[in-house]
Amino acid sequence: MILDIQKNVPLSVYTTYKIGGSARFFCDAQNEQEIIEAFAFARRRGLPYFILGGGSNILVSDKGFDGLVIRVRNSGYKMEGEIIEAGVGMDLQNFVDIAIASGLQGIEWASGIPGTLGGAVRGNAGAFGGEMKDIVISIRFMDRKGNIRVRNNEECKFGYRTSVFKQMPGLVIISATIQLKRGDRKKLLKFSGDTIALRASRHPLEFGSCGSVFKAAELKDINPRHFEKYPRFKNLIKNDPFPVIPMACFLDEADLKNYRIGGAMVSDKHPNFFVNYDNASANDVVTLISLAKQRILHHFKIVAEEEVQYVGF
Numbered sequence: 259m260i261l262d263i264q265k266n267v268p269l270s271v272y273t274t275y276k277i278g279g280s281a282r283f284f285c286d287a288q289n290e291q292e293i294i295e296a297f298a299f300a301r302r303r304g305l306p307y308f309i310l311g312g313g314s315n316i317l318v319s320d321k322g323f324d325g326l327v328i329r330v331r332n333s334g335y336k337m338e339g340e341i342i343e344a345g346v347g348m349d350l351q352n353f354v355d356i357a358i359a360s361g362l363q364g365i366e367w368a369s370g371i372p373g374t375l376g377g378a379v380r381g382n383a384g385a386f387g388g389e390m391k392d393i394v395i396s397i398r399f400m401d402r403k404g405n406i407r408v409r410n411n412e413e414c415k416f417g418y419r420t421s422v423f424k425q426m427p428g429l430v431i432i433s434a435t436i437q438l439k440r441g442d443r444k445k446l447l448k449f450s451g452d453t454i455a456l457r458a459s460r461h462p463l464e465f466g467s468c469g470s471v472f473k474a475a476e477l478k479d480i481n482p483r484h485f486e487k488y489p490r491f492k493n494l495i496k497n498d499p500f501p502v503i504p505m506a507c508f509l510d511e512a513d514l515k516n517y518r519i520g521g522a523m524v525s526d527k528h529p530n531f532f533v534n535y536d537n538a539s540a541n542d543v544v545t546l547i548s549l550a551k552q553r554i555l556h557h558f559k560i561v562a563e564e565e566v567q568y569v570g571f
């Protein structure tokens with residue numbers, strides 16, 4: 259089958275931010291063969307390529323992406339006992355639902371996280387104490403030369419919201435083999451529903467966003483002096499999975515809640531969400547991020563590190 263490669267495709271519709279210009283070339287890769295074909299197309303033409311999952315952790319520039327965007331859509335899976343091997347174009351929530359329906363636990367913490375399994379592996383997505391690194395057995399991927407390879411968990415070099423696939427751009431994750439364990443289906447279902455409801459109560463889901471803009475600040479990087487000035491910080495330490503203070507606390511303390519630039523705004527409900535309040539441009543968001551970084555550095559001497567990935571800047 260010939261891969262359908264389209265031209266000048268607006269990327270805003272493929273991101274949860276609903277922001278950004280067009281891709282010069284765009285395709286949906288429904289299976290491994292199409293991923294290989296898309297990669298070959300980019301290589302033949304000397305084009306840069308960008309791998310798109312669910313678009314829930316990216317900010318696309320207003321001028322778009324001058325290359326090929328490959329949206330990974332392979333979502334077949336097979337289950338053997340407590341092990342599931344799945345195409346990473348599968349929505350993460352779909353993976354959670356499949357696991358729970360089969361009475362398998364280990365991924366239920368991811369309930370309500372948008373995006374695909376591939377995006378979650380690359381960024382070692384995590385929530386409520388769970389992380390992808392705890393359940394990945396191995397990852398099948400394409401390297402930058404187009405060879406299909408497999409890395410085991412250790413070789414994936416997972417860390418806090420990172421992995422080798424993030425550290426070495428250009429690798430294309432194709433499928434993930436995940437180890438789960440037997441659990442109580444009813445309890446898992448309830449946990450999943452409660453988690454989704456909790457997220458809805460904490461996150462400004464009525465607006466476009468990329469989730470948390472910044473990674474949480476590691477406790478070891480925080481000057482103890484700040485605990486004297488802001489004693490409440492001590493009560494905000496979380497294990498995620500090591501001691502951190504959520505960046506939302508610093509953004510709040512730096513008086514950034516509701517701060518707006520153009521159509522972008524720091525959410526009042528969750529200050530680490532910089533929302534698309536009113537037809538924001540990517541430039542609005544970037545300017546807001548830059549201002550927030552300056553304030554955090556100025557007030558707390560912390561270098562805020564973006565979790566969001568910039569595309570086409």
Ligand SMILES: Cc1cc2nc3c(=O)[nH]c(=O)nc-3n(C[C@H](O)[C@H](O)[C@H](O)COP(=O)(O)OP(=O)(O)OC[C@H]3O[C@@H](n4cnc5c(N)ncnc54)[C@H](O)[C@@H]3O)c2cc1C
Pocket residue numbers: 274308309310311312313314315316330346371372373374375376377378379380381382383384385423429430431432461463467468469470567
């Ligand atoms: C409302 C909201 C809540 C969120 N809550 C959380 C949370 O609790 N925890 C958390 O960790 N994250 C959270 N996020 C962020 C985001 O959902 C996750 O990072 C998610 O795993 C990203 O997956 P994606 O498929 O959308 O990736 P995309 O946004 O499409 O891509 C992100 C990066 O991954 C790369 N990528 C995607 N697929 C592949 C692949 N197959 N091979 C190689 N590279 C790939 C892209 O090139 C890009 O660099 C939240 C986001 C939103 C909008």
